[in-house]
Amino acid sequence: MMHIGNLHIDNPVFLAPMAGVTDHTFRVLCRGYGVGMVYTEFVSANGIVRESVKTLDMVRFTPDERPIGIQLFGEDAETISRSAAIMAERFQPDVIDLNFGCPVPKVTKKGAGSAMLRDLVLMRQVVAQTVAAVGQIPVTVKMRAGWDSNSIVAVEAAQIIEAEGAQAVALHPRTTKQSFGGKADWPLIAAVKEAVSIPVIGNGDILTAHDAQAMFEQTGCDAVMIARGALGRPWIFRQINELRAGAELTPVTISDVAAMCRTHFNLLAADKNERLAINLTKKHFGHYLKGFDGAVTWRKAFHATDSAGEVARLLDEFDRYCREHQEITLPLPGQTELHAA
Ligand SMILES: Cc1cc2nc3c(=O)[nH]c(=O)nc-3n(C[C@H](O)[C@H](O)[C@H](O)COP(=O)(O)O)c2cc1C
Incomplete structure (x- = not known):
């Protein structure tokens, strides 16, 4: 507090x-x-x-x-x-x-x-x-x-x-x-x-x-x-x-990433006009889709979308990919080197 x-x-x-x-x-x-x-x-x-x-x-x-x-x-x-x-x-x-x-x-x-x-x-x-x-x-x-x-x-x-x-x-x-x-x-x-x-x-x-x-x-x-x-x-x-809190860090799976992408897109689509929602979706997805095997391919695919319908279809495909690749998790990074004591 x-x-x-x-x-x-x-x-x-x-x-x-x-x-x-x-x-x-x-x-x-x-x-x-x-x-x-x-x-x-x-x-x-x-x-x-x-x-x-x-x-x-x-x-x-x-x-x-x-x-x-x-x-x-x-x-x-x-x-x-x-x-x-x-x-x-x-x-x-x-x-x-x-x-x-x-x-x-x-x-x-x-x-x-x-x-x-x-x-x-x-x-x-x-x-x-x-x-x-x-x-x-x-x-x-x-x-x-x-x-x-x-x-x-x-x-x-x-x-x-x-x-x-x-x-x-x-x-x-x-x-x-x-x-x-x-x-x-x-x-x-x-x-x-x-x-x-x-x-x-x-x-x-x-x-x-x-x-x-x-x-x-x-x-x-x-x-x-x-x-x-x-x-x-x-x-x-x-x-x-x-x-x-001294607890274990919850690992983040690529299914978690996919769920977050979907939630973020849905919230943007509800809040903004389609053009703005898509532009912001691409910007944020550029950050979500990093740091795991296959990320670059998905990032490029979402970057090439041009309508809310296309984003939604690709999200379904990404979901399927994640279900089939449940072994992929994001690394749990420790302290970065810049300020190591
Ligand atoms: C894309 C972006 C936009 C930012 N916009 C603002 C802003 O509107 N107001 C502000 O005080 N700082 C802004 N900043 C600076 C951040 O709040 C922060 O001070 C800076 O990024 C250092 O923190 P970090 O190392 O955690 O990124 C911005 C930083 C980034 C990367």
């Missing part, structure tokens, strides 16, 4: 926000594997104040997804805090999360995302005004280490974030310049944990249950947050929970 302000969270294992991935469907699937907290994809504060239908559609969530954070990005305190107030009033999310981590030039060149870490005066203002705008709802921040290796500001930024009333901070300890290269600097998570009293959520390079355990042990963080490790592997949350 952990707390973010007045919010109780049963399980300190979070699904990270991912643009183009953590939509309603993916969040519900991860919820089924016991994730403790989920976030929307990042949404534009400008889009919200302009009442963009597309933006507002991105924050749609159902009660079974709670606790959920709506993540906002923007470049000025006025727009971000106004958008946060709108979100608080209309959707009452459990958390309003501020994105100070996105390294994508389209976002940073306007001063949003991780560009906030280059202007801690503005960052302070954004946090303070957002906290003041949303009433009881806890405000949290997700950030990177700093802009580049000469400007690592995570500890100072976390102290400002805490001082201005935010209730938790998540750190992906890479710089903007690193993007996804190199390895996440886990000791920086430990340094932030030492420097503030609000909960610290560690993020970066957790690809297996054992990696999650290692991050808890090496950094003392209050919660862990997983992004890429959940792509095509939403059962990572069950595996982390099992490992933390």
Whole structure:
């Protein structure tokens, strides 16, 4: 059990926000594997104040997804805090999360995302005004280490974030310049944990249950947050929970993969128009269909589909293949090498 302000969270294992991935469907699937907290994809504060239908559609969530954070990005305190107030009033999310981590030039060149870490005066203002705008709802921040290796500001930024009333901070300890290269600097998570009293959520390079355990042990963080490790592997949350409980990890068979593909496709088909559902199906199947004998052939076959009917027919074929090849299981990976102690 952990707390973010007045919010109780049963399980300190979070699904990270991912643009183009953590939509309603993916969040519900991860919820089924016991994730403790989920976030929307990042949404534009400008889009919200302009009442963009597309933006507002991105924050749609159902009660079974709670606790959920709506993540906002923007470049000025006025727009971000106004958008946060709108979100608080209309959707009452459990958390309003501020994105100070996105390294994508389209976002940073306007001063949003991780560009906030280059202007801690503005960052302070954004946090303070957002906290003041949303009433009881806890405000949290997700950030990177700093802009580049000469400007690592995570500890100072976390102290400002805490001082201005935010209730938790998540750190992906890479710089903007690193993007996804190199390895996440886990000791920086430990340094932030030492420097503030609000909960610290560690993020970066957790690809297996054992990696999650290692991050808890090496950094003392209050919660862990997983992004890429959940792509095509939403059962990572069950595996982390099992490992933390001292239980055996449940193996994943290719029949489990096939069942997950079917569930994911059905949920997408129910939630989106056919074109979008198929595009997202292909994207997610590209992640599910990896790491077992025959995966490449199935991945290519699904990639070539063009209609919901074709996907459904191929899913039936994949089911038959799985029944005939029950001996194929996915390997149960241990700790990856990047952060081996
Ligand atoms: C496809 C993708 C989309 C992402 N979108 C977001 C986003 O919208 N907001 C955010 O704060 N981080 C975003 N991230 C960063 C992740 O939340 C996370 O910080 C990063 O991937 C490191 O964690 P990992 O090693 O577990 O992947 C994204 C990452 C990926 C791979």
